[in-house]
Amino acid sequence: MPTALQNINHWIFDMDGTLTVACHDFPYxxxxxxxxDGDTDILAYVSRQDAATAVKMVRWLQDYGLDLAQNAEAAQGAVALLTHLHxxxxxxxxxxxxxxSLAMVTLExxxxxxxxxxxxxxxxxxxQPKPKPDGILHVLNKWQADKANAIMVGDYHFDLNAGRNAGVNTMxxxxxxxEWPHLSDYYFADCAAVLTQLQYSAA
Structure with a gap:
């Protein structure tokens, strides 16, 4: 059984499409x-290339991502939710x-x-990238946090599977x-709806 949302005090967020308006053109x-066609995991694809090809691909991804990061727009309710949690x-x-580095540009x-x-x-x-749990486990160890008091929030099955694999709550x-009710403990339309629920629970 998932932890009641108002009792969760360690929040791990995906970035693109979760805290920001989704703007990556993945087919492109x-x-x-x-x-x-049918190969959907970009990072896994890059990792299978020879070193020289992988370097070129990573450089292209960096250039593509930097422009998007600099012009990122906050998702509905994201700033208000993060401000509340902070x-x-x-x-x-x-x-x-x-x-x-691009995540930091986006957050700024x-x-x-x-x-x-x-x-x-x-x-x-x-x-190791999501759906591996390594990143979640790293921050939990830094925080010395109980998994039951932590949640992984995202907009894709990579995020939810990472949370499941780490043993934390998922949203x-x-x-x-x-689309993935078997992987998500909580489901909301956007960050604004999450904040509304938290404020209602605290009332």
């Missing part, structure tokens, strides 16, 4: 990298399959970088429907 990215002195972390662009300790912003070079954010 896969096309530019030469991925076959004011409640909850622990906050980022776990993204993007590069850590939407005005919430100061809410996160730098060593709690983890990118694909910081640990899916999606504006239309819950």
């Amino acid at each position: 990215m896969r096309q530019q990298l030469g991925m076959a 004011q409640q002195e909850h622990k906050l972390a980022i776990l993204t399959r993007n590069e850590r 662009a939407i005005g919430v970088l100061d809410y996160f300790d730098e060593d709690c912003i983890l990118g694909r070079e910081s640990c 899916l954010l999606h504006p239309e429907f819950n």
